[in-house]
Amino acid sequence: xxxxxxxxxxxxxxxxxxxxxxxxxxxxxxxxxxxxxxxxxxxxxxxxxxxxxxxxxxxxxxxxxxxxxxxxxxxxxxxxxxxxxxxxxxxxxxxxxxxxxxxxxxxxxxxxxxxxxxxxxxxxxxxxxxxxxxxxxxxxxxxxxxxxxxxxxxxxxxxxxxxxxx
Amino acid sequence: xxxxxxxxxxxxxxxxxxxxxxxxxxxxxxxxxxxxxxxxxxxxxxxxxxxxxxxxxxxxxxxxxxxxxxxxxxxxxxxxxxxxxxxxxxxxxxxxxxxxxxxxxxxxxxxxxxxxxxxxxxxxxxxxxxxxxxxxxxxxxxxxxxxxxxxxxxxxxxxxxxxxxxxxxxxxxxxxxxxxxxxxxxxxx
Numbered sequence: 001x002x003x004x005x006x007x008x009x010x011x012x013x014x015x016x017x018x019x020x021x022x023x024x025x026x027x028x029x030x031x032x033x034x035x036x037x038x039x040x041x042x043x044x045x046x047x048x049x050x051x052x053x054x055x056x057x058x059x060x061x062x063x064x065x066x067x068x069x070x071x072x073x074x075x076x077x078x079x080x081x082x083x084x085x086x087x088x089x090x091x092x093x094x095x096x097x098x099x100x101x102x103x104x105x106x107x108x109x110x111x112x113x114x115x116x117x118x119x120x121x122x123x124x125x126x127x128x129x130x131x132x133x134x135x136x137x138x139x140x141x142x143x144x145x146x147x148x149x150x151x152x153x154x155x156x157x158x159x160x161x162x163x164x165x166x
Numbered sequence: 167x168x169x170x171x172x173x174x175x176x177x178x179x180x181x182x183x184x185x186x187x188x189x190x191x192x193x194x195x196x197x198x199x200x201x202x203x204x205x206x207x208x209x210x211x212x213x214x215x216x217x218x219x220x221x222x223x224x225x226x227x228x229x230x231x232x233x234x235x236x237x238x239x240x241x242x243x244x245x246x247x248x249x250x251x252x253x254x255x256x257x258x259x260x261x262x263x264x265x266x267x268x269x270x271x272x273x274x275x276x277x278x279x280x281x282x283x284x285x286x287x288x289x290x291x292x293x294x295x296x297x298x299x300x301x302x303x304x305x306x307x308x309x310x311x312x313x314x315x316x317x318x319x320x321x322x323x324x325x326x327x328x329x330x331x332x333x334x335x336x337x338x339x340x341x342x343x344x345x346x347x348x349x350x351x352x353x354x355x
Contacts, residue, residue, distance in 0.1 A: 049213075049214070050245055053215075053217025054217045054218070054220055054248070056221060057223070058222070058224065060206065060222050062225065083210020084214060087209060088338045088342045090342075
């Protein structure tokens with residue numbers, strides 16, 4: 001819970017006040033925290049691409065949105081990222097559970113893990129890779145950076161960082 | 167009645183509301199009929215008009231109308247489940263259902279065969295789902311917007327067919343900023 005709490009605290013410190021998720025077991029604690037938090041909006045959504053659209057609308061309505069998802073969700077969302085969020089220069093934080101990184105028990109997750117950073121790089125999306133607890137301190141500044149550069153940004157949280165966050 | 171005729175008929179109702187308009191011909195036609203700063207024209211991301219409008223309605227109190235199409239809703243059908251569970255009372259989804267992919271040459275969609283978006287919307291949990299003719303749409307849309315206590319999904323059944331039209335000349339940041347200026351968020355324009 002400590003890691004998840006720290007992530008949410010830093011996102012909120014960075015100004016993020018509107019949260020969506022497509023669930024992942026590594027995000028479960030964060031979802032629990034957000035469901036009990038009356039200061040911010042939180043909802044689950046069925047699909048990441050749809051979530052990108054809802055985030056775009058939330059930005060138009062003066063919220064600072066974040067979508068939480070597995071890295072597989074990036075694959076589901078490429079066109080929405082490019083032809084909506086980037087086209088109209090909309091700041092959105094992607095909080096990504098980085099499935100398929102060392103510690104991952106499910107071999108099939110390895111495929112998307114191998115290309116996740118390449119996709120984000122191709123899309124020119126700034127990345128913050130969190131592999132230890134110390135990295136989490138950078139999340140608030142990094143989130144604010146999304147607003148300054150009017151761009152989506154991606155925070156990748158390694159499997160091993162999240163797995164023992166009981 | 168085709169989409170251009172319908173947009174012409176409803177333009178006055180849209181005036182004071184925040185409007186998210188679907189990519190392609192719907193936006194180009196609305197732009198040509200009567201361009202307004204409170205119209206957010208989609209230039210990409212087919213399928214997401216309903217979702218953008220939903221995010222906007224959840225974030226502030228003004229009325230929001232998402233203008234969508236049957237082809238686009240078929241592409242992002244999970245949106246109806248999200249709307250059915252989360253849409254606030256300031257949200258109206260208008261699906262212009264002409265049974266065809268108008269912007270790509272009027273190929274038939276599945277709503278011209280076996281699929282009923284009304285039944286899908288009801289099954290997905292949407293409240294106040296109305297299917298109506300193009301002529302009835304003016305009244306149904308006014309009713310939906312004026313009802314401060316409920317969200318609506320209106321499926322307007324019209325004919326396919328397009329008018330010859332040019333792409334929208336506005337750049338995306340102009341569309342974004344004048345829309346947010348209308349809302350009082352952008353002060354620098």
